[in-house]
Each structure stands twice: as structure tokens, then as C-alpha cells.
Amino acid sequence: MMIEIENVSKNFVLHNQGGAIIPVMAGASLSVGRGECVALTGASGAGKSTLMRMIYGNYLAASGRIVVGGVDVARAEPREILALRRETLGYVSQFLRVVPRVPTREVVAEPLLAVGVDRDVAMARAEELLGRLNIPEGLWGLSPTTFSGGEQQRVNIARGFAHGYPAMLLDEPTASLDAANRETVLSLIEEAKARGAAIVGIFHDEAARARVCDREIDVSVFTPKAA
Amino acid sequence: MTPLLQVREVAKFYGARVGCRDVSFDLYPGEVMGIVGESGSGKSTLLGCLAGHLAPDAGEVIFDTAVDGPRDTLRMSEPERRMLGRTDWAFVHQHARDGLRMGVSAGGNVGERLMAVGARHYGDIRSAAVDWLGRVEIAEDRVDDRPTAFSGGMQQRLQIARNLVTGPRLVFMDEPTGGLDVSVQARLLDLLRGLVREMGLSAIIVTHDLAVVRLLADRLMVMKDGHVVETGLTDQVLDDPQHGYTQLLVSSVLQV
Amino acid sequence: MNEYNFAYLDEQTKRMIRRAILKGLAIPGYQVPFASREMPMPYGWGTGGVQVSAATLVPEDRMKVIDQGADDTTNAVSIRKFFERTAGVETTEETGRATLIQTRHRIPEETLTEDQILVYQVPIPEPLRFLEPRETETRKMHSLEEYGLMHVKLYEDISQHGAIATSYAYPVKVEERYVMDPSPIPKFDNPKMEMAAIQLFGAGREQRIYALPPWCEVVSLDFEDHPFEPSKAEHECDLCGAEDSYLDEVIVDDAGGRMFVCSDTDYCRGRRAAGHVGAQGVPYEEGAA
Numbered sequence: 001m002m003i004e005i006e007n008v009s010k011n012f013v014l015h016n017q018g019g020a021i022i023p024v025m026a027g028a029s030l031s032v033g034r035g036e037c038v039a040l041t042g043a044s045g046a047g048k049s050t051l052m053r054m055i056y057g058n059y060l061a062a063s064g065r066i067v068v069g070g071v072d073v074a075r076a077e078p079r080e081i082l083a084l085r086r087e088t089l090g091y092v093s094q095f096l097r098v099v100p101r102v103p104t105r106e107v108v109a110e111p112l113l114a115v116g117v118d119r120d121v122a123m124a125r126a127e128e129l130l131g132r133l134n135i136p137e138g139l140w141g142l143s144p145t146t147f148s149g150g151e152q153q154r155v156n157i158a159r160g161f162a163h164g165y166p167a168m169l170l171d172e173p174t175a176s177l178d179a180a181n182r183e184t185v186l187s188l189i190e191e192a193k194a195r196g197a198a199i200v201g202i203f204h205d206e207a208a209r210a211r212v213c214d215r216e217i218d219v220s221v222f223t224p225k226a227a
Numbered sequence: 228m229t230p231l232l233q234v235r236e237v238a239k240f241y242g243a244r245v246g247c248r249d250v251s252f253d254l255y256p257g258e259v260m261g262i263v264g265e266s267g268s269g270k271s272t273l274l275g276c277l278a279g280h281l282a283p284d285a286g287e288v289i290f291d292t293a294v295d296g297p298r299d300t301l302r303m304s305e306p307e308r309r310m311l312g313r314t315d316w317a318f319v320h321q322h323a324r325d326g327l328r329m330g331v332s333a334g335g336n337v338g339e340r341l342m343a344v345g346a347r348h349y350g351d352i353r354s355a356a357v358d359w360l361g362r363v364e365i366a367e368d369r370v371d372d373r374p375t376a377f378s379g380g381m382q383q384r385l386q387i388a389r390n391l392v393t394g395p396r397l398v399f400m401d402e403p404t405g406g407l408d409v410s411v412q413a414r415l416l417d418l419l420r421g422l423v424r425e426m427g428l429s430a431i432i433v434t435h436d437l438a439v440v441r442l443l444a445d446r447l448m449v450m451k452d453g454h455v456v457e458t459g460l461t462d463q464v465l466d467d468p469q470h471g472y473t474q475l476l477v478s479s480v481l482q483v
Numbered sequence: 484m485n486e487y488n489f490a491y492l493d494e495q496t497k498r499m500i501r502r503a504i505l506k507g508l509a510i511p512g513y514q515v516p517f518a519s520r521e522m523p524m525p526y527g528w529g530t531g532g533v534q535v536s537a538a539t540l541v542p543e544d545r546m547k548v549i550d551q552g553a554d555d556t557t558n559a560v561s562i563r564k565f566f567e568r569t570a571g572v573e574t575t576e577e578t579g580r581a582t583l584i585q586t587r588h589r590i591p592e593e594t595l596t597e598d599q600i601l602v603y604q605v606p607i608p609e610p611l612r613f614l615e616p617r618e619t620e621t622r623k624m625h626s627l628e629e630y631g632l633m634h635v636k637l638y639e640d641i642s643q644h645g646a647i648a649t650s651y652a653y654p655v656k657v658e659e660r661y662v663m664d665p666s667p668i669p670k671f672d673n674p675k676m677e678m679a680a681i682q683l684f685g686a687g688r689e690q691r692i693y694a695l696p697p698w699c700e701v702v703s704l705d706f707e708d709h710p711f712e713p714s715k716a717e718h719e720c721d722l723c724g725a726e727d728s729y730l731d732e733v734i735v736d737d738a739g740g741r742m743f744v745c746s747d748t749d750y751c752r753g754r755r756a757a758g759h760v761g762a763q764g765v766p767y768e769e770g771a772a
Contacts, residue, residue: 015471016478057460059467078446078460079255099420099442100413306627313631328614328635334642335635342638343631349641349706371642 001067002167002198003032003055008064008074009224010050024050028064028222034166037189037199039213042220048202051219052169055200056091057081068167086114090168092160094175096152098144104130104155105140111163122162129158132184154181161188168192170201174208186212229291231256231397231429232277237286239269239276245453246272250286252448252458256396259423259430261444261461263437263476269453270433271401277431278318278399279308290315290397313343317390321402323382326389327374333360333385334370340393359388363418380411384418391422398423398430404439416442437480441465449473490537490570496520500538500692504683507694512657513625514608519690529562529587530687532604536566536585539600539683545573547581552589552729552746559587578749588651590672592728592750595680597697603666605686608693610654610664630662633704641709650714655701662704663693671713671729676701718743723754724761 010025025047032038040048053059055066061074069088071080098107105126112122130140133154139147144155157173173189174182189212192199203209209216230253239246247269254260262270275281277288279300287299293315300308312318320326327336337356346352357367363384374382383403390398403419404412420443423430432443440447440461447464449457449472457470468474488494503517522530540546546566550559554576562585563574575581578593585602595601611621614632624632633654640648653670657663665673666684676682682695695701705711716730721742728750730743742763745751755767
């Protein structure tokens with residue numbers, strides 16, 4: 001199993017609001033094998049994003065194990081999580097967060113450069129992805145900070161798929177894309193699965209979910225009863 | 228892997244008042260750690276203790292020296308420690324004028340560290356200086372100008388060039404973007420980020436600006452009243468803060 | 484004459500200064516602090532040199548005082564008169580006959596010997612002062628031998644003037660240890676500092692004494708690609724024709740007329756007495772002004 005989650009719970013403690021404890025998840029377990037894509041479902045607020053963030057190490061689990069590629073994210077040192085994110089675990093969020101002034105081509109190639117891929121190879125791969133996602137070539141040398149929302153989202157997807165991560169987290173990858181770009185993203189997901197990537201995703205797009213996902217897990221069952 | 232810096236139970240008191248205490252952490256090669264906290268939280272005191280500017284009252288600061296392996300810098304002789312300060316270590320001050328010689332040209336400022344470690348060829352020193360000015364985006368034709376003729380952002384970039392020219396392995400930064408315009412800050416951060424990655428630098432950055440650490444730091448240490456209240460991966464600490472103080476700190480930032 | 488102790492200073496003060504001198508000789512180039520006394524002349528007029536001379540003089544000495552190489556300038560004349568009155572020692576203008584020479588800003592052209600002492604007047608003894616104003620820091624730099632900053636000064640010279648423009652008070656390194664300010668002598672004189680005579684440096688206002696024992700190694704700082712060059716005016720002395728002596732440029736009229744003459748007046752006089760005549764010179768006459 002590439003991603004293995006066992007009995008994970010999560011509380012938010014609001015120290016500045018009377019120390020209120022809000023349990024948001026309990027007993028969460030799931031596993032994803034190579035080449036498998038699992039969709040997280042459930043109503044808004046059920047904890048889909050929270051679980052994704054815990055897998056990525058962005059949220060701290062209160063208890064349980066979250067093992068990705070042999071590393072227990074719930075207990076790992078920061079540098080171990082960073083290494084995991086660099087080499088093993090990719091995350092396509094809904095928003096592009098980049099440093100000003102860095103050209104789009106570099107933004108997309110960066111995950112490849114970070115794992116030591118030759119610069120020319122990395123740039124070629126970046127350009128190929130930008131081309132497939134219909135980012136006009138004239139924009140490749142510019143920083144994406146000034147791009148439209150849709151363009152930024154596609155740049156973000158290109159960046160997320162540049163390196164062939166063995167495990168991937170996708171947060172609404174097809175939201176608000178036109179038909180052609182949606183098709184490209186779905187093929188990218190299929191290609192990732194074909195090379196053996198284990199994928200956990202959130203898809204509101206039911207058709208897309210039906211096409212790429214092998215299983216669905218309703219996270220509502222992990223919602224603590226008391227809440 | 229041996230940590231580049233091992234900090235053990237460092238404490239510094241100002242009379243009965245606590246500067247910082249019980250601070251321990253390991254910093255690995257290539258890691259960038261941010262220390263955040265409000266004024267008076269002890270973060271600058273801690274940085275001073277780590278960099279050898281202040282003498283801690285207790286603890287160990289063990290640095291993996293290039294020659295002798297891990298050594299407690301607090302127990303080194305002063306010449307050894309100062310040599311470290313000119314070679315393996317660098318310190319970027321908040322105010323560029325604290326870290327620059329204002330009466331010496333930009334080239335002389337960058338060249339000083341080279342000359343301090345024995346460079347005696349003018350042509351080589353000058354080309355190294357010009358090269359470094361280029362890397363921090365200062366035009367070659369400013370090499371003979373004094374920092375007094377530079378803008379605040381340029382002075383700060385010059386200070387960075389002056390510090391990095393000898394290829395240090397550990398850089399201490401005290402509010403490196405403090406007092407600069409927002410647009411100038413962004414440029415400086417981008418530059419620092421590039422240099423840190425390119426040179427594989429380890430760095431400890433003290434700041435109260437959470438945007439700075441989000442961009443530059445791999446991990447975070449949050450201080451309050453001289454104590455460390457929370458540590459962890461930068462985005463985890465900022466997005467899912469566990470300690471009440473960190474929650475307050477994060478929620479106090481204005482969203483733009 | 485009787486109202487003064489020999490050479491003006493009391494014996495306790497002289498002992499204190501002699502201790503500083505001995506320590507300076509033992510650690511060549513190291514600045515030894517001493518309790519500089521008020522002297523009956525203003526700071527900047529050689530109070531440091533005068534105290535060192537006073538502590539060094541013995542009644543048998545024959546003293547010469549020069550200012551910028553000349554025996555006949557105000558400063559030289561007044562110090563010579565001072566010691567004539569307070570010590571009663573014999574004085575001379577001849578370098579070869581003097582046993583103790585107090586100087587401001589020159590080393591005599593004539594080679595000094597092992598039975599002579601050269602006393603320098605020093606305005607600012609700290610070579611690092613202009614780059615690092617903190618005394619605590621410069622002391623630390625000396626003790627830890629951190630002299631990179633000295634080269635920053637030379638670097639600045641080259642970057643601004645294309646060559647090392649420092650032409651006097653040119654910094655030297657003594658016995659591969661201390662960097663020292665040779666006082667404002669022209670850099671032309673720097674190579675002469677490796678000499679047979681004892682050299683003592685006194686800074687009155689700054690309260691420092693330092694010294695070079697005979698034949699101490701004194702190396703002028705430089706860069707590999709900009710080596711040290713002792714320089715002088717590209718000329719020969721217009722009075723005595725000397726090609727090897729340090730020259731002063733003298734403006735002689737309002738029409739741009741000028742001449743170059745030896746700054747060492749005794750050296751020039753000696754050469755003219757031996758029959759040498761420069762381009763604008765006249766044959767030497769004994770006793771002529």
C-alpha cells in the first residue's frame with residue numbers, strides 16, 4: 001500500500017475561544033494501492049479537505065497513523081515530510097501559491113529541478129505540460145501572479161503533474177475548467193495511474209469521478225458522533 | 228546525517244529576567260528554520276546566543292565544523308569563533324548599516340570577507356565582487372559606489388552579497404526584510420530563496436513577519452516570553468497552530 | 484637650566500617610558516600604552532617623540548632633529564632648542580654625527596648605523612583607525628591578527644585611483660605579526676625601515692609607544708597584482724643633482740616656476756659640499772645661506 005491511514009482522529013482546540021475543543025474526525029482509516037485512485041466524498045464540511053491536509057502533513061493528526069511511502073506523516077520530522085513532499089507525495093491544491101517574479105516555465109519545472117532532474121529535461125517537460133493545458137506560449141516567460149484565475153489553476157496543475165510522484169493528492173482538479181482542459185487533466189490523471197501512482201482526490205465533478213476513480217470513501221463516517 | 232547545528236538547553240538571563248531558556252533543536256544541512264514571536268519574545272536574544280554575539284548562561288551550541296567535525300562553539304577560543312564568523316557562518320543584520328562599512332565601496336564591502344581569509348589578488352577579489360553584485364541584482368557600474376548612495380533594498384542586497392561571498396554553510400538573519408517597502412521585500416525574499424536553494428544553505432531567520440517564514444522557512448519555532456511554545460513544519464504551524472499563542476499570532480495577521 | 488631635571492621629565496616618568504620602550508622593542512610593532520605627560524608644547528607638535536627622546540637621551544648624546552627632512556623648520560628648531568636648554572646635550576645637523584635623531588615624517592637618506600636611535604613623532608598610531616573607529620575592536624583585531632581590513636583600504640585605493648594611492652603612512656607588517664603605521668613618512672622611506680639603528684615611535688596625544696629593534700622584518704602590504712612600489716618625484720634634485728633622494732617640490736614664483744629639492748637638507752648640503760651641482764644649483768660655499 002502506498003498510502004495507509006489507520007484510526008486517525010483530529011480535533012481543533014481553540015485556545016483563544018475559551019479552549020473550545022472541536023472534534024472533526026475520529027477512526028478514519030483507508031488505504032490506497034499503486035495505480036489506484038480513491039475519491040473522498042461527503043457533504044461540505046464532512047472533513048474531505050481536512051483529511052487530505054493531514055495526509056500532506058499540513059494538518060497535525062491527534063492520533064493514529066498516516067503512512068505514505070513508508071513515512072508516518074503523523075510523527076515525522078519536518079525534514080522527513082519535506083523530503084516526502086519533494087520525492088513521493090504531490091499535492092494539487094485549488095490555488096497557486098508562488099513567489100513573485102518567477103517565470104511560469106520555472107514554476108512548473110521547479111518540482112523536477114528539486115529532485116535533481118537535468119535543467120533542459122525539466123524545462124522540456126514543463127513546456128510540454130503548459131502546451132497540453134493550453135497556456136499560450138507567450139506567457140511561459142512571465143510570472144503567473146498576473147494571470148487569470150483559470151490560467152493560474154492550469155499552471156498549478158501543470159506544476160503538480162511535472163514530477164511523477166508515486167502518491168498524489170488532488171483537490172478539485174477539474175473545477176471550473178472548460179471541456180478541452182478538463183479532458184487534458186483527466187488524461188493526466190489516467191497517465192499517473194497507469195505509471196502506478198496512488199491517488200486520493202476530491203471531485204465534485206461526478207462524471208470525472210466516475211471516469212478516473214476506482215473507489216469512493218464517504219468521509220462522513222469518520223465524523224465524530226458527538227459533533 | 229549529522230545535524231549542522233545542535234542546540235542544547237540554551238539559556239540567557241538578563242539579571243532575573245529571562246532572555247531565553249530551555250531552547251533545544253537540531254538544524255540539518257540545507258534546512259531553513261524560522262523563529263517567530265513578538266518583540267521581547269527572546270528570538271533576537273536566542274539568535275545572538277547562537278551566532279556568538281551574546282554569551283549564553285547555559286547550554287551548548289554544537290556546530291559541525293568543516294575541519295574538526297562537531298564542536299561546541301561556546302567553548303571555542305575567541306579566534307576560532309571569529310574565524311567561523313568569517314568563513315562558515317554569515318550574519319545578515321536587520322539594518323544594513325550594522326552589517327556594512329558605509330565608508331567603503333560596494334566592491335570593498337563584498338571583498339572584505341575574501342581579504343579577511345587571505346585573498347591577496349586585487350583582480351580576483353574585484354571579479355568575485357562584481358560577480359556577487361550581479362547575483363544580488365546590483366549593476367556592475369555601482370561597484371565603486373558607497374552604500375550611502377544605495378536605496379534601502381540595495382543596501383540589504385549588498386549586505387547579503389558581502390555575507391555569502393565566502394560560501395558560508397550557515398546564515399543567521401535578523402529581520403532581513405524589516406523596514407523595507409513591500410515590493411522591495413518581495414524581491415529580496417525571492418532572491419534569498421533562490422540563493423538558499425542554489426547554495427544549499429542552512430539558515431536561521433528571526434522575524435515577526437509570518438509571510439517571510441512561509442516563503443523562506445522549512446520549519447518554524449514560535450517563541451513567547453523566552454520559551455519555545457511550538458515547533459514544526461512551517462505550513463503546518465501556520466495552518467494548524469496548536470498553541471494558543473500561535474493561534475493568536477496567526478489570526479492576528481491581516482488577510483490581503 | 485637648573486630648574487629642570489635632565490631632559491625636562493622627572494626620573495620616574497622616564498622609567499615608565501623606558502619600560503614601555505623596552506616592551507615595544509620586545510614585541511616589535513605592538514602599540515604599548517603609556518601615561519603620556521603634558522609637555523610644554525601643543526599636541527601635534529611632537530609631544531610623543533619628545534617624551535621618547537627625553538627618556539632615551541644621555542648627557543653624552545649628540546642630537547639631531549628634523550621635520551619633513553629639514554633641520555631648519557620651526558618644529559625642528561624649537562625641539563632642538565628645547566633639548567639644548569633642558570638637557571644641555573650637544574646638537575648637530577649632520578646625520579652621520581648624531582647619536583639620537585628625532586624625526587617628523589622622514590627617514591634620513593644617509594644609512595643609519597647600529598649606534599644610532601631614530602625617534603619618530605606619530606600623530607595616529609593605529610593603522611586600522613580610519614576603517615574601524617572602535618578602539619576595543621581594533622585591539623581585538625591586533626590580538627587576533629585579523630588584518631583583512633587593512634587590505635580593504637588598499638583595495639579602495641586601487642578601485643578609485645587605479646593604483647595604490649596611499650603615498651605616506653603606508654601600512655607595514657612587522658615580523659609577520661603586527662600591522663603597524665610607520666607614521667606619515669613617504670612610502671619611499673618604507674624599505675629603509677629594515678635598518679641597523681633602533682627605531683622608536685611615540686604618539687603623545689594617543690598615549691602609545693611602539694618600536695622596531697635593528698634589522699626587524701618590515702613588509703609593506705600590497706596585492707599580488709599591485710605590488711608595493713616606493714615612489715618619488717620623477718626628477719633629480721635641482722640643487723645637488725641627487726637621483727636617489729626623496730624630493731620636495733618648491734614653487735618659486737607666480738609664473739609656474741618650480742624646483743625639486745632634496746627633502747633631507749643635510750643630505751643635500753653634504754652632496755653640494757662634495758662638489759655635486761644640480762640643474763638650478765650653484766657651487767657650494769661654506770657658510771653661505
